[in-house]
Amino acid sequence: MTTGRMSELLAQAEQAGQVDGLHGVVVVCGGQLLWEHYGTGEDFSWEHSLGPVRFGPTTLHDLRSVTKSVTALLYGIALGDGLVPAPAQPLLGRFPEYPDLAADPDRARLTVAHALTMSLGLDWREDAPYDSPDNGEIAMELAPDRCRYVLERPVVEPPGERWSYCGGATALLGKLIADGTGQALEAYGRAQLFAPLGIEQFHWMTGDDGVASPASGLRLTPRDLARIGELVLAGGVWGGRRLVPASWISEMLTPRLQTPWGAEYGYHWYLQTVAGRQTASAMGNGGQRLIVLPDLELVVAVTAGNYDDPEQWRTPVAVLEQVVLPALEKV
Numbered sequence: 497m498t499t500g501r502m503s504e505l506l507a508q509a510e511q512a513g514q515v516d517g518l519h520g521v522v523v524v525c526g527g528q529l530l531w532e533h534y535g536t537g538e539d540f541s542w543e544h545s546l547g548p549v550r551f552g553p554t555t556l557h558d559l560r561s562v563t564k565s566v567t568a569l570l571y572g573i574a575l576g577d578g579l580v581p582a583p584a585q586p587l588l589g590r591f592p593e594y595p596d597l598a599a600d601p602d603r604a605r606l607t608v609a610h611a612l613t614m615s616l617g618l619d620w621r622e623d624a625p626y627d628s629p630d631n632g633e634i635a636m637e638l639a640p641d642r643c644r645y646v647l648e649r650p651v652v653e654p655p656g657e658r659w660s661y662c663g664g665a666t667a668l669l670g671k672l673i674a675d676g677t678g679q680a681l682e683a684y685g686r687a688q689l690f691a692p693l694g695i696e697q698f699h700w701m702t703g704d705d706g707v708a709s710p711a712s713g714l715r716l717t718p719r720d721l722a723r724i725g726e727l728v729l730a731g732g733v734w735g736g737r738r739l740v741p742a743s744w745i746s747e748m749l750t751p752r753l754q755t756p757w758g759a760e761y762g763y764h765w766y767l768q769t770v771a772g773r774q775t776a777s778a779m780g781n782g783g784q785r786l787i788v789l790p791d792l793e794l795v796v797a798v799t800a801g802n803y804d805d806p807e808q809w810r811t812p813v814a815v816l817e818q819v820v821l822p823a824l825e826k827v
Contacts, residue, residue, distance in 0.1 A: 518537075728776065
């Protein structure tokens with residue numbers, strides 16, 4: 497039985513130290529919940545420890561930067577309703593409160609697509625720990641105006657040429673969504689995405705300004721995270737109702753730039769081949785991962801507690817490569 501095989505393979509991977517810090521796994525295949533596993537460990541709400549948590553189907557988990565990919569889905573929904581600018585549109589034209597920045601010809605070249613692909617060409621570093629003001633995202637949250645902080649960073653290269661991880665890019669998208677829809681990001685997300693998917697329980701953390709963080713503030717259960725993956729797998733349709741334009745799903749998952757480790761990047765989603773399978777993934781600090789494998793009609797949601805660990809990627813990759821895919825191959 498596939499589920500028993502997954503449990504067996506997971507036990508072997510745990511013994512081998514390949515899945516340290518694993519908090520939860522949900523596997524959905526062909527629209528059916530195939531297998532789930534929950535553990536115990538320390539979780540955080542950003543930098544605040546929640547202590548040891550016994551995880552289960554109804555336990556919210558910090559998703560960190562998986563939030564970015566959800567924000568991209570919300571952008572597509574708003575775009576379909578004509579409420580936000582298209583990717584090719586100038587970015588600073590949507591921030592008239594910064595006329596001095598718009599007057600800079602280097603910044604005037606920025607488009608929404610440069611934010612969607614994290615290729616703004618601005619000086620931005622997130623390699624410092626996420627509890628340090630040396631980290632770009634943390635410095636942005638501490639700034640009196642997060643969007644101005646992002647847009648006034650020094651220009652270091654032409655936009656669109658190189659992918660450079662930037663939570664500030666997602667903050668700009670969140671502001672465009674809020675301005676265009678006239679709703680707070682979390683309210684728009686509830687109405688247009690979470691409620692239609694049947695997601696009743698979620699939390700979207702806010703900064704000191706009371707604004708939800710588009711880059712890293714979302715907390716969901718692994719089951720509900722998997723629902724988002726199912727929506728992407730189905731091309732934006734859920735329960736016979738179109739929630740996201742099909743054209744946006746296609747655009748979002750079109751490779752545009754390459755990351756330093758070899759994955760390609762679309763509009764806030766990672767695209768790569770894993771174990772010979774094409775995948776689209778949302779990734780977050782600590783080992784949070786939502787993986788969509790279209791050819792298998794498979795969605796894998798992983799939550800973990802390896803925050804700020806340089807090897808955090810190993811646990812979700814091992815879950816997919818050492819547990820889920822080998823078990824399915826035996827079917």
